[in-house]
Amino acid sequence: MTFIQVIDCRTHRADELDRLMDDWVRATQGKRTATHSIVARDRSDPDHVVEIVEFPSYEEAMRNSHLPETDRIFQRLAAACDEGPTFTDLEVSRDEQLNTGVVRTFIEEVINGRNLDVADGLCTDGYREHDPSLSSYDVRLAQAKEENQEILEAFQPVMTIEDLFAEGDKVCARLSYTGRHSGPYQGLEPTGKEITGTGHATFRLVDGKIAESWWNWDDLGLLRQVGAVGI
Template sequence: MTFIQVIDCKTDRTDALNRVMDRWIEATQGRRTATHAIVGQDRADSTHLVEIVEFPSYEEAMRNSRLPETDRIFSEMVALCEGEPTFTDLDIMRDDQLNKLAVRRFFEEVINNRNLDAADELCTADYREHDPSLSSYDLTLAQAKSENREVIEAFEPVATIESLTAEGDMVCARVSFKSRHVGTYQGMEATGRDVSGTGHATFRCQGGKLAESWWNVDDLGMLQQIGAVDMP
């Protein structure tokens, strides 16, 4: 279970504190168990800082605290603060990464349920799609739906999200898919052959909807599997 540690302190020596944190990051490279750290400064009181550090689990956080560099850097941090920092340990009860949820819903409803019209709700009105396998690398939502309809009807794909990575308003999906060539695709009649492959898609989210996407799917592998392309 993800574990969060919140460190609350007061100091007017923020530059010096930043240098201390930089030294800890450098000194613990390859051994620290912390995966994400954020430092926030109180708008109402510039001397009030809050650091939020994320760990895979409480046990990993305890391993991190036992590193000699952690103890040494903490002593340096205390020397820069007004009084001793306070710690709050949090077990995560909920972690709603909303942009990831929007991407998962797109794959489930539009691709796996083959409901292209669901994209009207899931995407912004000015959505743009970039995919080298389509007629243009910059398609509107209506154009993307029209061109992707042929792919979905010809192969009836089922996509599995292998991993999702989110940063800011961007979400990157690593996917695998299984399908069967059951309809005409680019003039080639159905072969009934099973097709599988992998791909990546990156989405830009806006207001809980998908505003832009970039796709990279193994189209060559798909064409080989249905016999449209011969490879030496």
């Protein structure tokens, strides 16, 4: 279970705390068990500084705290605080990545569910799609729906999300798919052949909606599977 430690302190030497964090990151390279660290300052009280550190589990956090490098940096951090820092230990009971949920719904309902109109509610009015397999690398939602309809009908793909990562306003998906060439596609008559493939997609979200997406697929591998190009 993910474990989070919150370190709360008061200091008029916040810049020094930043330097100490840099020192700790360098000193624990290849040793630390922490996976994410955030340092934040109170907007209404700039001397109030909070550090939030994430670990895969409480046990991994304890391993990290026992590193000599961690202890050394902590002693310097405590000395830079106006008063002793306080600690809050938290076991994560729910971790909801809201942007990844939107992307998952897009893939499951729009693509796998063959319901392209669902995209109207998931995407912004100014949505742009970038995909080298479309007629242009920069198309708006209506055109993207029209062209993707042909792809979905031709190959009947079912996508599996292998990995899904979020950072800031971006979500990145590693995908695989299976399908069958059951309909015409850009002049290529259906062959009935089963297809498989992989790809990556990156989404940019604004106010909980997809504003832009970038898609990359093994198009050459797909064409080889249906006999459109030689091996």
